[in-house]
Amino acid sequence: MPKVSVILPIYNKEKYLDRCINSILHQTLEDIEVILVNDGSSDNSLDICKKYEKLDDRVKVIDQENRGVSAARNSGLTIAKGQFITFVDPDDWIERNMYLRMYNHCINTQADICLCNYYKDNGKKVIPITINCAQYILTRNEIIHEIMLNMIAPKDIDSKKNSLMGSVWRLMIKKELITKNDINFPLNIPLMEDLIFCLKVFSKATKVCIDSNHHYHYCIQEGSASTVYRSNKFELQLKIMEIVKAILKKEGLYDLSKERLNNRYINLGINSIVNEVHKTNPNKLRYKISNIKRICSLAEIQKALTFIDYKNYTLRKKFVLNAMRRKNAILLY
Template sequence: MKLVSIIVPIYNAQNYLNRCLDSLLAQTLEDIEIILINDGSKDDSLAICRAYEEKDSRIIVIDQKNAGVSAARNAGLDRASGQYVGFVDPDDWVEPDMYALMYEKIHSLGCPVCLCNYYKDDKNNSVPKRFKVKKEILNQQEVIKVIVSNMVGVDDIMPRYNYVMGCVWRCLYERSFIEKNNLRFEECIGFMEDLVFNVRALLKVESLCIVPKFLYHYVQNPKSILHTYNKNMWTDQMRVHSLLEGYIKEAGLEEMMRNRLDMRYVGMAFGAIYNEVNGKSKAGVKYKVDKVKEICGDEKLKLSLERIHPIRGSAHTQTASRRTVKKKSKAK
C-alpha cells in the first residue's frame, strides 16, 4: 500500500500535461502512486501518459471512453490503493513538498481531511489565495460554520467573509473515510461536481486540518467549461442545487443554511442568464429570449427570491447607511 494516491482526470490536456506530471514526479514524498485517467482524449494526451508510465513505475494509466470528469475521478478512486487520496487537474501543477507536508499533517493529527492554501496562476502572475483561518485544526462545528456554510453560498449580498472554493485539488482525504461514507463524484452533473463532493464529505467529518503553506497552482483556463458557453448550464445548476439541498437537509442543517441555499440558487440563475446572453453563445435572439424567460419563470427561483434576506447589517452596510443618513441631514 502506498501512502498517497494522486488521481489525475485527463481530457485533451497535451499542452499542460508534462508540467503537471513533472511536478508530481518531483514530490519529496516518494511513496505515492499517480493514477492517470485518460477520459477519451482526442489529442496526444494518452501517448504522453504512456510515455510517463514507461518512465516511472509509480504511474498507472487508465484509458476509458469519454464519460466526464466525475466518471474519470471515480475510476481513479476505484483503482486507488493509497492510505490517503489527492486530486490534481492536468492543467495545474503542485509544489514539490505538497504531499509530504499534507501527509505529515493529516497523519499526525488523525483528521480525515486536510486542505492547503494555493496560488491562482495566469499567464503573467501567480497570486496567493489564503484561507483566512488562523487555526490549523477545526472541529466538526467549526467545519460546518467556517467552511461548509461558505461553500454552500453567501449569506449576504455584501458578505463579510471570503467565499470558500469547493475544489478537491487543495485537499487530501483519508481513503478509509471515503470508502466508509461511500463518497463518489456525481456523474449526473457536468460541473461543480467537486463542490458537491466536498460538501457531502465535510458534513461527515469530525475534524479537519489545514496546512497554511501555498502548495497548489490553480491555472485559470479560458477554455474551461466555466469560461465558455454551456447549453446545459441551467439544467446542471438545478441538479447541483438539488444535490446540495438534499445533503444539507439530511444533515439537519436546512434552517441554518436556508438563506445560503436560496442565495446560491439566485446566483446560479444570474449566471445561467449571463451564459445565455453573452457573446460566446451563437444562438439566435429568439432562442436567447426564450431561455431567459424559462429561467426567470422558474418556480423555485421565485420562492428563493421571496425568502432571501439580502442585507444582514454587515459593518460595511451599516457604515454606508450612516453616511447616507448624514448626507440627507446636511441636505435638509
C-alpha cells in the same frame, strides 16, 4: 501501502501534461502512487501517460472510453491503495512540498481531511487565494459552519471573503473516509461535481486541518467550462441544487443551510444570466431575453430575493437584484 494516491483524470491535455506530471513525481514526499486515467483522449495524452509509466514504477495508467471527469476519478478511486487520496487536474500543477506538508498535517493532527490554499492563474495574473478561517484545526461544528456552509454560498452574496470554492484538488482525504461511506463522484453531471463530492466528504469528517501554504496552481484555460457559453447551464445548476439539498437533508443540515441556499439560488440566477449574455452565445436576442426572464421567474430565486437586505450592496448590485426581482430581462441584458 503508499502514503498518498494521486488521481489525475485526463482528456486531451497533451499541452500541459508534462508540467503537471513532473510536478507530482518531483514531490519531496516520494512514497506516493500516481494514477493517470486517460478518459478517451484523441490527442497524444495516452502516449505521454505510458511514457511516465515506463519511467517511474509509481505511475499506473488506466485507459478508458470517454465518460467524463467524474467517471475517470471514480476509476482512479477503485484501484487507489494510498492511505490518503488527492486529485490534480491535468492543466494545473503543484508546489514541490505540497504532499509532504499536507500529509504531515494529517498525521500530526489526526485529521480526516487537510485543505490548503492555492494560486489562481488566468495566464495574465497569478492571484493567491486564501481561506478565511480563524483556526487551523476544525472539529465537527466548525467543519459545518466554516467549510460546508461557505461552500454552499457566502453569508453575504456580494462578499468573496468567506466564499470557499468546492474543489477536490486542494484536499488530501483519508481513503478510509471515502471507502467506509461509499463516496464517489456523481455521473452525468458535467458541472460542479467537485462541490457534491466535497459536501459528502466534509459531512462525514470529524476533524479537518488547514495548511496555510499556497500549494496548488489552478490554471484557467481559454475554452474551459467556466469561459464559454453552455446552453443547458441553468438546468444543470438546478439539478445540482436538488442534489445539494438532498445531501443536506440526509445529514440533518438543511434547516441550518437555508440562508446559504437562498444566496446560492441568487448566485445561480446571476451566473445563468451572465451565461445568456456571453459573447459566445449564438442564439437570437429574443431567445436570450426569453431565457433571462425564465431564469428570473424561478420560484426559488424570487423567494430568495425577498430575504435580501438591499442596503448592504453597491448601487450596481442593487440594480441587478432589483431587475431580477422585477423579472426585467431587457434591463439585465
